Amino acid sequence: xxxxxxxxxxxxxxxxxxxxxxxxxxxxxxxxxxxxxxxxxxxxxxxxxxxxxxxxxxxxxxxxxxxxxxxxxxxxxxxxxxxxxxxxxxxxxxxxxxxxxxxxxxxxxxxxxxxxxxxxxxxxxxxxxxxxxxxxxxxxxxxxxxxxxxxxxxxxxxxxxxxxxxxxxxxxxxxxxxxxxxxxxxxxxxxxxxxxxxxxxxxxxxxxxxxxxxxxxxxxxxxxxxxxxxxxxxxxxxxxxxxxx
Ligand SMILES: [Zn+2]
Numbered sequence: 269x270x271x272x273x274x275x276x277x278x279x280x281x282x283x284x285x286x287x288x289x290x291x292x293x294x295x296x297x298x299x300x301x302x303x304x305x306x307x308x309x310x311x312x313x314x315x316x317x318x319x320x321x322x323x324x325x326x327x328x329x330x331x332x333x334x335x336x337x338x339x340x341x342x343x344x345x346x347x348x349x350x351x352x353x354x355x356x357x358x359x360x361x362x363x364x365x366x367x368x369x370x371x372x373x374x375x376x377x378x379x380x381x382x383x384x385x386x387x388x389x390x391x392x393x394x395x396x397x398x399x400x401x402x403x404x405x406x407x408x409x410x411x412x413x414x415x416x417x418x419x420x421x422x423x424x425x426x427x428x429x430x431x432x433x434x435x436x437x438x439x440x441x442x443x444x445x446x447x448x449x450x451x452x453x454x455x456x457x458x459x460x461x462x463x464x465x466x467x468x469x470x471x472x473x474x475x476x477x478x479x480x481x482x483x484x485x486x487x488x489x490x491x492x493x494x495x496x497x498x499x500x501x502x503x504x505x506x507x508x509x510x511x512x513x
Pocket of ligand 1: 310373374377466476477478479480
C-alpha cells in the first residue's frame, strides 16, 4: 500500500513520490508510492494540489483524491495526459486550503465536545468546507438561548490552547472507551483492526480519519452562523472560523 502521510503527519504538505499506477481517461487517475493527499471522508473533503515532474518541470493539477482498494488515488484535471508509471514527482498540497480544513475540522470537534459535555447531545453527522462547517445533533432543546452559550463555551475551550492528539488503538481497546461510542465507533466495519482516535485533551475524544491542527490555539475562534431543525429531535448547528491565522 502507498505511504499515506496525512494520517501520521497532518502538517506534511509535500513529498517526493514515484508513479506506481495510472488509469488514463477523460479524468485520469494516478497512484503514487507515497502521498500527502487526504482522500476525503468523515465530512472533510479531499485535498487539492499539484504533481510536478522533476525531469522536465511539467505539472498536473490534482482536483480531488479518494480511497480505492486501500490506496489513495489522485484525480487529475479533465482532458490532460497523465504522467507515466515510474515517473518521479513532487507532490504538493494546496496548503492554504488544507490548513483551513484542519482548523475547521478541529473546531467541529470542539463544538462536539462542548455540546456533549454541557448538554449530553449526541452527534449524528457533519460536513465542512474550508473555514465553515456544520454538525447535526440529537438535541431536542436546542434553541436561540443556547446558541450564544455554546459559541462562548467553544471559544473559551479553543482559547485554552488544548493539545490535539492522534492515536491508533486496537479495536477492542477503542471499543472499551465509553466516550467513543457516541461517535458511532460501533458502526465501523468488522474488518477494521486499528481505530484511529483524535483527542482534544480534556475536552473531546472521537474515532476519526481526518486531519486536525495540533493545538486548539491554531483554530482561533468560531461564530455560530445558524441553527435549524431537521426534525423534532435532530438539530443542525452551523459555524464559521473567525479571525485571521
Ligand atoms: Zn476529526
